[in-house]
Amino acid sequence: MKRKLIPIAALLAAALASPAALAQKKYDQGASDKEILIGHINPYSGPASAYGTIGRSIAAYFKKVNDEGGVNGRQINMISYDDGYSPPKTVEMARKLVEQDKVLLIFQPLGTPPNSAIHKYMNAKKVPQLFVATGATKWNDPQKFPWTMGWQPNYQTEAQIYAAHILKTKPNAKIAVLYQNDDYGKDYLKGFLDGLGAKAKTMVVKQVSYEVTDPTVDSQMAQLQASGADTFFNITTPKFAAQAIRKAWDSGWKPVHYLNNVSGSIGSVLKPAGMDKSVGLITTQYLKDQNDKAWANDPAVLEWTAFMKKYYPEGNLAASENFYGWNVAQTLVQVLKQAGDNLTRENVMKQAASLKNYVVPGALPGIKLNTSATDFAPFESVQLARFDGTEWVRFGEIIGK
Amino acid sequence: MDALLHQVLAGLATGGIYASVALALVMIYQATHHVNFAQGELAMFSTYIAWSLINAGMPYWAAFFLTVAFSFVLGVVIERVVIRPVENSPVLSVVVVFIALLVILNSVTGWIYTFTIKTFPSPFPEQPLFGNKYMSSHEIGAICITMVVLLLLYGFFRFTPLGLAMRAAAQNPESSRLVGIRVGWILALGWGLAAAIGAVAGMMVAPIVFLDPNMMGGVLLYAFAAALVGGIDSPGGAVFGGFLVGVLENVLGAFVIGNELKLAVALVLIIGVLTVRPSGFFGKVHVTRV
C-alpha cells in the first residue's frame, strides 16, 4: 500500500505544480526553452537587391545577441528568404516560414507591395508580421489588422511635416515635386498635398514622376526648373536623389530643397552628389546619421561601428541600411525580452504594442518609441534638419508624439 | 522655347549614353550575330575595375586604358570559356546564357562592391563649358568620346582586313573558313572589342548616373531600342538611334504625354517606325534567297 502511495503522491504533486509551470512558460510554435525561431523576408536578388544588406546586418546582430547568451537564455534563430521584391514570391516565402519552418513570427518583410500581398494571410493565420520595412500608412490599423505593425515613421506624416514647414516659412512658395512612380512616391505625394490642404492647388506649380528604370532624372529636373518654382520637394531613392541634387546645382536652379528621409544619408547620397552641392538641403531625421561628423563620438554610433567590424566586416559603413538593420533588430530583441517566458504570438504582439518610452540606440536624442493597443506606429516623431556642408544641423522641436 | 531647348539638349546628353552602349551592341552583333543582353552588366563590371584602380591611386587616363585592355581580355576569355560550348546551340539557348551572365555579373559585383552608389570621376572639368546651364562638360565630353569610338569602329570595319574578316565570319562562317579566316578567334576578338567599347561606355555613363551594380539596367533597354531603330548592323545608325531615343523620350515626356507613359509611348513609336522600315533607319535590307 505504501509503495503504491508514493507514485500517486508524486503524480498529485506534479499535477498541482504543472499549472504554475505552464503559467511561467508558454510557447507557440517556433519558441521553446532553447530557441526563438523567427522568419525574415528580404530582396537579396532582383531590382531591389540594394536592400539585401539590411537582412545581412540583422542576421549579424542576432549572432551578436546569441554570442552574448541570447534573449532570456534563448537563442534567436532567424530563417531569411529572398523574395526578389516580387509579391507572389513573398506569399510563397511567408507560407514556407509559417507552415513549414514553423516560425514564431515574421520580421521585417521589405516593401509595400510584398507586404500588401501577405497582409491578409498573416492576419488570417494570426502570425505577427512585425516591424515591416515600409513607411506606408496602412500598417497602423490595429482594428482590422491586429497582427501587422510598422516601425519607421510613415511617409505621409513626414511629408505633412514638410508641408507645414513650407506653410509656416514661405506661405507664397511656388512648389515643384519630383516623385518615384510607385506606392512609396505616391504616399509621400498624398501626404504632402494633404498637408498643404486647400493651398495645394495654387502652391504646387509642377509635379512630375520618374520610373526606377529611368537612367537619369535630368529631363524631369529640367521640367521642374522651367516651371519657375522656388521650392522643391524631392521624393526620390538614393541614386536619383544624388542625380537630382547635382542636376539642380549644374543647371543653376537654387530652390529651397526638401529631401525625403529615405535619401538623407550623407554617406550614400550627399557625398556622391557632392557635399558642396548639398548645402541647404532640408530633411527630417529619426535616426542618427552614422556618417555625420556630429555623431562621430556618439556611443551608439561607436558601438555600431565596433559591431560592424566584428560581426559584419564585409558590410559597407557608408550604407544607412546597415545602421537601420542594427536598430530595428534591437527593437525586436526588446520586444522578445519584454515577452519573457510567455512566447506566444499573442503575447509578442501585446508586447510590441506596449513599448513605453523605449529608446532605440540609434534614434535622435529625445525620440522614444511608444505603442499601445490602438497605436501600432512605433516611430512617430522626427526632427527637421538642414545640411550645412559637413553635417545635418537639427532645428526646431521634435515633431510628433 | 528655352524649356524646349533644355529638354532637347538634356535628351542629347542621355542619348549619348544610349548611343555609347548601343555601339557595343552593334559591335558584338557585327562579330557574332547575337544581341548580348549581358553587355550592360559587362560594362558595369569594367567600370568597377576602373573605379578600384583609380581609388588605388592610379591616374585617370592610365586607369582608363588599363581598364579597356582588361575588358578586352575579359571579353575574349568569356567567349572562349562561356560562349564556346553553346556556339552551335539554338539561338534561344545562347540568349539564356547571356541572361545567366547578366545575373551572375550583377550579383557578384553587388557582393564585392555593395550596392551603395559611388561617384566615378570624370576626366572633364567640373564647371560647365562656356558657363552654359544645359549640359555639363562631362556630358559634352562623353558625346565627343562616343563619336571618336564611332569613327574608330567605322574605320575598323571599312578599311582594315580584320574588320572585313569579322563581318564575313559573322555573315557566313562556313564560307569564311574556306577562305582561311580563323572564325573561332574572330568571334573571340569580336567579344573582346565589344567588351572594350562597353568599358568606355561604362566609364562615360558612370559619372552621369552614378556607379552602382544596377546602373546599366535601364540604359540597356534604351540602348537596345536605339541600336535597332538605327539599324543593328550600322554603327552610325546606332548613335543616331541613341540621340533620337533620348530626345524623343524627353520631348514626349515634357510636352506631350507626361512622364508616366513616356517610355511606353517612345517604344510604341519606335515599333511603329520599324513596321514601316523593318531594318531600321540605316540598316541594310537583307534579301534572303529561298
Added chain:
Amino acid sequence: MNKRVLAGYTVLLLIACALPFVVSEYRTFQFTLVLIYSIALLGLNILTGFNGQISLGHGAFYAIGAYCAAILMDKAGIPYWATIPAAGAVCLVAGFLFGLPALRLEGLYLALATFALGVSLPQLLKYHHLEEWTGGVQGIVITKPDAPEFLTGLGVALNQDQWLYFFTLAVTIVMFLLAWNLLRGRIGRAMMAIRDNHVAAEAMGVDNSMVKSLTFGVSAMFTGIAGALGAIAVQFVAPDSFNIFLSITFLIGIVIGGLSSISGALYGALFIQFVPNIADEISKAAPWAIFGLFLLGFIYLMPMGVAGAIRMGLARLTRKVHNKQAEKP
C-alpha cells in the same frame, strides 16, 4: 497513342491527384504555382517553340489575365471560376491585335517589340487614369475561393489550397489537351511550317499572316489564363508582380524545359519555381550568381532542354533494348 504511353499518363495523373493529400498545404500551394507556370510556359512555347516568333514580353499577357481576374472578382463580384474564360478571351483578342503589327517584324525586331510590351505594361497598370480599375500602385487584394459546398455534401473535405490545386489541375489538363490537339492538327503543322521555312509555307498555301496572328492570340490566351489562376492563388495583384523579369523568367522556362515540346512546359515550370529557392538556400550573399550558374549548367548539359535530354535518353534506352532484342536469335 500506344498503351504504354497511356499507362504512363494515367500514373502521372494519379500521382498528381494524390499529391495534395501527401504533402503539406504550403507544398500544395507551390505545386499549384508550378501548374500555373506550366500553362504560361505552354503558351509561350506555342509561339516561340512551335511558331518561331520570339517573345520577350509574355509577362504582359500574364499580367492582363491576372488583372482581368482581379478586377472582375473585386469590382464586379464575378465568381472566380468565371473569370478564367473571361481572362482567356481578353488575352486572345489582345494577343491577336498585338500579333497583327508584329507580323512585319522578325527576329530581333519582334524581340524588341515584345520587350517593349513587357516593359510598358506595368507602367500602364500604374497610369493614374486607370487607377480606379487597377488600384494603381497599391494593386488589388482578392479573396481565396473555398471548396464548393457540393463537395462537402459528398463527404469530401478539401481545404482552400487543396481545392485550388484541383481546380488548377483540371484547367491545366484541359489546356494541355487543347494544345496537344491544336499542335498535331492542320494549324499546328502550318505553324511549324512557317517556323521552318515561311516562304515554302506560303507557297504551299498557308496563310502566313493569319496563322501567325492567330498563334499570337492563342499563345496569349494560354498565358492569360495562367495569369488569372496566378492572381487567384496569390490573392494579390500589383504592377510590381509583373515586371520585365517575369517575361525573362518565362523565356528561361521554355528554353530550360525544352523548346517545341509540350511536356517541356512542365519541366520549365518546375525549374522556375524551385531553382531560385535552391539558389537562395545556397547563398544569401549572391543568390542570383548561383541561379546564373544553374542556368549555365542546364544549358551545357542539356542544350535541347530537359525534354530534349529525356527524349534522347529514352531513345538511347529503347535502342539498346532493340539492339538486345535483335541480338537474340
